[in-house]
Amino acid sequence: MLGGWGNLMHPGREVTDERIERLTDGAVLCRGLGRSYGDSALPPPGVLDVATTIKADRFLSFDDRTGELTVEAGARLHDVIWAFLGRGWFVPVTPGTAYVTVGGMVAADVHGKGHHKNGCFGAHVTHLLLRTADGRMVRCGPNKEAQLFDATVGGMGLTGHLHAVTFRMQRVPSPWIYQESERVDNLAAFLEGLRAAAAAWPYTMGWIDCLSTGDAMGRGVLYRGRWATPEEAGRRKTPRPKARVSVPFSFPNWALNRLSIKVFNALIYRGHVPRAKRGVVHPSDFFHPLDKILRWNRIYGSRGFTQYQCVLPRAVGSQGVHRFFERLTQLGGASFLCVIKDCGPQSRSLLSFPMEGISIALDIAINGQTQTIVDALNREVVELGGRIYLAKDAFTQRADFEAMEPRLSRFSAVRRRYDPALRIRSRQSARLLDPADAPATVHSSNHRGVDSPDGPQGGTR
């Protein structure tokens, strides 16, 4: 059995190998560190093996004039960050956790606190090396096999198996972050604050207490940050990776309930004293606060959880965002963490998630109501002209997704051109993307590598 970060389990088995050429030979799907929440990195029904790239994690080259770094697809973002921060470099984009692979960052075209300035990760990728469904190795980039590139960035691994990724690192003036945070009383003030911060700050995001209602709806804490100047960093030494603790076992399912979530959210909000804070902070505390707790997904218990993340276009204004939160409150959706971020323009990639507007992410524990809640939220998102993030999704229905994604036919056309038989699929693609006439199971065997010249994987080295 195998799950995403949300711990919804399905049949599946991870296969790993240091030699990525051997690993992806005949593979139906690649998977990285399994941090997508839903079923993006799970094999489609009828297939068991998924090729996990985490042992193919070598850094291949770095050019310290241009900042161009090439790594194997399984390289961990955490390793990239800590190998380079002390040398004055940082990744152009990081999602909210550093425990992702660079291949996964391309597949989900991840965004972060800097989206309004830096765009998605794909905007900084200069080359990709991938194995398409016919087994060929293809190099692509923004100006080379550009359609394949645009479909691969954000394409959830469905256009081919990534072997290597080249992207541009960014110079930073110091390895520390200067952060300001501020308590905000309601949604309108929040949206205004995000907008104002976006003009002056490279990194912004907000945490919202989604259980607050009425005038206080959308209260929370707004964070702004930038790299500290050498003067601000002062005599601090180069930061080191933070110590981590692990959640040792799954919490009982009742541990996170409406009341405990309410208390937790109120504590964050009320605990933010004084009202506005500023200072130099560790980059992990700023970019990856939850990474301090390994396996935090266990707090949701064995039932698992899903994350609902959508983006609403700027045009809907604060009334639109308000309407979304009202619907969420009506549905009784209680989220442990709710994160809000204003996004910059949509990228050229065909299935990339962000668009100019407001992104909202919230966790929902799995219970009998989850499908109903997701369906209802999706209906709001469709009406408001927004869309959902595939890397988080496990519940969206095909008709809703199609209504959100006018770009889908272009993506499918490129995918079909490189993979006419749809050999590369995921549980998510079977649910949302694969055409109805797609073969249920292309491979006669569940076992990867039966048609590979190496033969089945041996145990020797």
Add this chain to the structure above:
Amino acid sequence: MSGARVVLLGGTKGIGRAMARILSQRGDRVLLLGRDVDDLERSAADLAVRSGAAAILSARCDLADPSTFAGAIAHAEEVLGGIDRVVVTAADFATQEELEATPDRALALCAINFSHTVAFCEHARAALARAGGGVLCVFSSVAGERGRTPVVIYGASKAGVTAYLEGLDHRFRRDGLRTVCVKPGFVHTSMTAGLKPPPFAGEAEQVAAMAIKGMDRGTPVVFAPSIWRWVMLVIRNIPRFVMRRIGF
């Protein structure tokens, strides 16, 4: 001890890869030995990019081919200007069923894991002695602690390595040689891919860090993860008739 001149046989994969990363990142001068030149170059690039070192050296050496040993050690000695530490993580593995089905396969595994490993270490030991003693760190296994049903042949090959390293320790310690015999339990690597992980399964990074700590301190025997020290203490003392009965 950083700045040491370290030679790793098997440093492109698994635990060896993890050790090479830690050593090069802390400033040791690492030289990789392995059988696949292309793979060596990729791993050397990985270490250089991660550590910011100018270049990482590598040379071909195949544990399955003893004729490559002398040349590889001599080359390493020459380019590094002497060798302070040698690490051997390379080894062969196959399940008991595979080995029983093909006696030639069993012969090859015993040769690689025992006689070739000893021959390589003899070359390495001589080179370490020329630099004044040094540390020889070799990966054995908890499988070598006791003859057991699922690892009869593999375990025997590792028992040989364990005995050899203990003997070296007694014979050459006064000449300055430190031997470190690492006995990992089950570790998630490509060597064990497809096998069902038992309790206390370890990760390559964790075992690598423990082995390096053992080298720095000159610890003769390192169980990794350390729980195996106690598990094996129990297993070594189970009477044979009980072992036979439980088929462990």
